[in-house]
Amino acid sequence: MRSVFSAELESFNEIESGWRWWVKVWLPAVLAVLVIAIESTGTFSAENTSGWLRPLYEKLFGAISDPGWELLHHYIRKTGHFVGYGAVGFTFLRAWLHTLARRGVATLLAWRVKCTALAILSTLLVASCDEFHQHFLPSRTSSPLDVLLDTAGACTMCMGVWLLCWLGRQACGNTWEGQAP
Numbered sequence: 001m002r003s004v005f006s007a008e009l010e011s012f013n014e015i016e017s018g019w020r021w022w023v024k025v026w027l028p029a030v031l032a033v034l035v036i037a038i039e040s041t042g043t044f045s046a047e048n049t050s051g052w053l054r055p056l057y058e059k060l061f062g063a064i065s066d067p068g069w070e071l072l073h074h075y076i077r078k079t080g081h082f083v084g085y086g087a088v089g090f091t092f093l094r095a096w097l098h099t100l101a102r103r104g105v106a107t108l109l110a111w112r113v114k115c116t117a118l119a120i121l122s123t124l125l126v127a128s129c130d131e132f133h134q135h136f137l138p139s140r141t142s143s144p145l146d147v148l149l150d151t152a153g154a155c156t157m158c159m160g161v162w163l164l165c166w167l168g169r170q171a172c173g174n175t176w177e178g179q180a181p
Contacts, residue, residue: 025098029091033126036088040130045139046077081146082153085123089154093119093161112166116158123154 042048050073057072058064064072096115105111127150135142 026095029088029095029122032088032091036084036126036130037133039084040133040137040140042137042139045137046073046141047139049073049077078149081149082156084153085127085150086153086157088126088150089119089123089157090161092122092154093158095119096122112162116162119158120151120154124151127151 038044050069053073053076054064054069057069093115096118097111100111100115100118105114124147127147130150131142131144131147134140
């Protein structure tokens, strides 16, 4: 399977078919969502993660006061949201790029924009479901701000792909905006 992050649409002429293709394309996204579902349980509540993160932190960096740990633990967890959902967004972006490459679009730019929008929307849906689920768990909290943070992680990752893989090629003299699939 060719990389969709650097390839032109014309390189997808020899498209595979069947269930193996679907597994290759969508399994990373399914696994990413499964990780989110596991982390959404009471096992990964703030109280439980603090119990093993704090000793690890103190072993590496030394003792920390209780108020200092609470603040740092909060930032560690929020960074986990941002990075984790960035990875989820990346897997969705990859899957949508492969999937929509089979259908064809007017231009390479339109294909990339549509796939990016779908990846961000898919991540937003997963984040919303995650927070809705946590609302019913007594050991977890639910916040629309977490959905916003999660979606920001996906947006950042998708925009990073745009900058590194696609806009970087344009800066090197390759034009892709007007190309047809």
